[in-house]
Amino acid sequence: MWKDYQGAFWVWVAVVVAILGLRGAGALQPIELAVYDRLLGLRERPASVSNRVALIEISEQDIQSLGHWPLSDLEVMTLIESLLDAGAESVGLDLYRDLPVPPGEERFERHLEEEPRSVFVFKHGDPGSGGIPGRATLEGSGRLGFSDLLLDPDGRVRRGLLFLDRDDGGSDYAFSLQLALAELARQGIHPQPDPVHEEWLRLGTTSIPYFEANDGGYTKVDDQGYQVLHDYHQSSGDFEAIAFSDALGRKLLPGSLSDRIVLVGASAESLNDFAMLPDGIKRGGSKEQVVTGVWVHASFLDQILRYGFGESRPLRFATESVEILTVLGLALLGCVFAIWVGGFTSSSTLLLAGGLVVGVVVCAGSGYVFLSDDLWIPVVAPTLAGLAAAVAHTAWLAGQSRAQRAELMRVFSQVQSPRVANELWRRREEYLVGGRLEPEAATVTVLFLDMKGYTANAERMQPAVLMNWINEFMDPMAQLIEEHGGYPDDYFGDGIKADFGVPVLSRTDEEIAETAKAAVRCANAMVAELARINSRYREAGLPTVALRIGIHTGRVVVGLLGSRNKGKYTVVGDAVVTAQRLESTDQVRHDFDEQPCRVLLSEETYALVARRDQDSGGLDPENIPESFTSMGDVSLKGKTNEVRVYRMNPAGH
Numbered sequence: 001m002w003k004d005y006q007g008a009f010w011v012w013v014a015v016v017v018a019i020l021g022l023r024g025a026g027a028l029q030p031i032e033l034a035v036y037d038r039l040l041g042l043r044e045r046p047a048s049v050s051n052r053v054a055l056i057e058i059s060e061q062d063i064q065s066l067g068h069w070p071l072s073d074l075e076v077m078t079l080i081e082s083l084l085d086a087g088a089e090s091v092g093l094d095l096y097r098d099l100p101v102p103p104g105e106e107r108f109e110r111h112l113e114e115e116p117r118s119v120f121v122f123k124h125g126d127p128g129s130g131g132i133p134g135r136a137t138l139e140g141s142g143r144l145g146f147s148d149l150l151l152d153p154d155g156r157v158r159r160g161l162l163f164l165d166r167d168d169g170g171s172d173y174a175f176s177l178q179l180a181l182a183e184l185a186r187q188g189i190h191p192q193p194d195p196v197h198e199e200w201l202r203l204g205t206t207s208i209p210y211f212e213a214n215d216g217g218y219t220k221v222d223d224q225g226y227q228v229l230h231d232y233h234q235s236s237g238d239f240e241a242i243a244f245s246d247a248l249g250r251k252l253l254p255g256s257l258s259d260r261i262v263l264v265g266a267s268a269e270s271l272n273d274f275a276m277l278p279d280g281i282k283r284g285g286s287k288e289q290v291v292t293g294v295w296v297h298a299s300f301l302d303q304i305l306r307y308g309f310g311e312s313r314p315l316r317f318a319t320e321s322v323e324i325l326t327v328l329g330l331a332l333l334g335c336v337f338a339i340w341v342g343g344f345t346s347s348s349t350l351l352l353a354g355g356l357v358v359g360v361v362v363c364a365g366s367g368y369v370f371l372s373d374d375l376w377i378p379v380v381a382p383t384l385a386g387l388a389a390a391v392a393h394t395a396w397l398a399g400q401s402r403a404q405r406a407e408l409m410r411v412f413s414q415v416q417s418p419r420v421a422n423e424l425w426r427r428r429e430e431y432l433v434g435g436r437l438e439p440e441a442a443t444v445t446v447l448f449l450d451m452k453g454y455t456a457n458a459e460r461m462q463p464a465v466l467m468n469w470i471n472e473f474m475d476p477m478a479q480l481i482e483e484h485g486g487y488p489d490d491y492f493g494d495g496i497k498a499d500f501g502v503p504v505l506s507r508t509d510e511e512i513a514e515t516a517k518a519a520v521r522c523a524n525a526m527v528a529e530l531a532r533i534n535s536r537y538r539e540a541g542l543p544t545v546a547l548r549i550g551i552h553t554g555r556v557v558v559g560l561l562g563s564r565n566k567g568k569y570t571v572v573g574d575a576v577v578t579a580q581r582l583e584s585t586d587q588v589r590h591d592f593d594e595q596p597c598r599v600l601l602s603e604e605t606y607a608l609v610a611r612r613d614q615d616s617g618g619l620d621p622e623n624i625p626e627s628f629t630s631m632g633d634v635s636l637k638g639k640t641n642e643v644r645v646y647r648m649n650p651a652g653h
Contacts, residue, residue: 032217041280057267074104087258094265145175265294334389439559448583452546454494484522550582581636
């Protein structure tokens with residue numbers, strides 16, 4: 001298990017370094033922004049249109065009806081006066097008017113000087129370009145604002161500009177900001193510095209932090225000027241639409257635009273004043289994400305007004321340290337989950353897949369909850385960290401498992417019993433610590449059996465006949481051992497060593513007694529099987545055999561015996577010697593002609609098998625039905641002390 005945690009640590013380190021590296025290089029920015037767009041689009045939005053902002057979008061059909069473009073100064077003045085007469089608080093023209101367009105130039109100039117409620121645009125331009133200036137009459141009037149839009153690398157508009165620095169050290173105001181400040185001033189709200197961060201703009205009770213290059217899911221993006229993220233709060237409700245022809249023809253009813261700020265712009269394809277909304281943001285519930293530039297200005301204007309009136313607040317961002325901690329934490333969680341799953345198996349793979357899906361849903365849901373509270377915590381990097389860590393560590397565990405299995409199969413190749421193989425695999429960690437299974441003391445019942453008469457008959461048989469003769473005996477005997485829960489430990493040509501109580505070791509007295517009973521049941525079954533084997537031998541004209549069995553229960557050492565490259569699972573100890581000596585002893589007389597099978601038990605085994613029932617005084621009905629005969633104390637070869645021996649009598653004796 002420690003190796004799993006050690007491996008998890010290095011997987012965690014590798015994943016964290018990789019994810020933070022990708023994040024720092026900006027590789028995750030497109031995905032972060034795409035997820036942000038979707039989550040932003042899910043936020044609750046108003047169902048009704050804005051009650052502060054109205055729009056006039058001049059279409060291609062309007063231009064065709066008008067018969068010319070651009071609008072003359074007289075038409076622009078007429079349009080503005082019509083809107084103001086209908087009760088508009090102010091009018092913003094997202095139409096460049098840097099040059100006079102006759103007729104009406106002089107009247108338009110006087111209008112500009114005398115009417116403070118109209119705001120016009122100019123284009124600040126990119127570095128190296130001159131942009132498009134505003135009307136000279138309006139310079140320094142506070143009624144000119146730049147209309148430049150910020151585009152992300154994917155062409156979407158997610159950020160808006162409040163201010164841009166000029167080369168002379170001054171600052172230009174955004175078109176939307178000029179309109180908003182004029183409206184807020186009418187309500188007694190004026191821009192102030194934030195009391196803590198003096199460089200931040202404060203409108204009413206709302207401070208507006210400026211966007212920085214690595215905020216949210218962005219990485220090293222251009223953060224020149226005073227930038228703020230668009231919240232697109234009004235996108236589903238949209239803005240009241242006013243027909244251009246009604247406004248130009250002075251058909252608007254007095255008071256119909258009361259308390260409204262009206263923005264005028266173009267939606268004609270020939271003028272190409274369009275912008276792309278982020279994925280998930282839909283204008284007015286439509287599926288179209290391409291909007292007019294004036295609509296973007298209107299949305300930003302509505303956003304600034306809401307800040308000034310305290311109706312909403314700017315989006316906040318998690319600090320760099322919090323973002324890194326989320327990556328570290330999710331990667332760690334992924335590794336822990338992989339350890340719990342345990343590798344690629346038929347069941348764990350499904351569990352892993354389900355867990356990853358749940359993880360993605362939880363991360364996305366958490367991102368939505370935070371964003372609904374105006375906090376942007378990027379979820380892609382930590383989610384990828386968790387997924388990558390879970391998959392990588394699961395793959396590592398699977399690789400380790402394959403390597404361990406391959407290593408242990410060297411040992412398994414010498415082991416015939418699947419039960420032993422499974423037990424060794426269960427204890428693989430113990431084995432792989434030192435390359436050898438740690439030995440363990442246990443109480444085991446050992447059974448030895450031997451073909452009496454093997455040597456004399458083997459000398460007279462051809463090799464092929466001899467091998468078939470032996471296998472005809474060995475195969476059913478080995479099967480009986482396994483059927484009774486024993487492990488065929490070794491073969492000696494004419495005999496078998498079998499262990500009962502391995503590889504799943506017996507721990508309690510009841511378990512030890514049960515393994516002893518299983519060994520004696522097996523011996524009883526061997527007696528019956530020997531009769532069938534000899535019957536087949538006689539039919540085939542082969543010599544019949546007698547069978548000697550010795551059974552002893554005692555303490556042994558269980559483990560792998562042999563070299564690292566050639567080992568076998570076995571038991572060793574004095575108990576093994578005692579069982580073998582019981583099988584081979586000549587100190588217990590037996591008529592093999594009358595009864596071709598002799599089964600001898602040590603006193604230790606007999607005490608477990610023939611345990612007296614405390615109530616009846618008879619044999620425990622759980623035990624085999626045969627009775628036993630005490631053969632007294634017997635001196636076994638190589639044993640210092642005599643051993644009390646019991647013979648199992650065949651049925652009917």
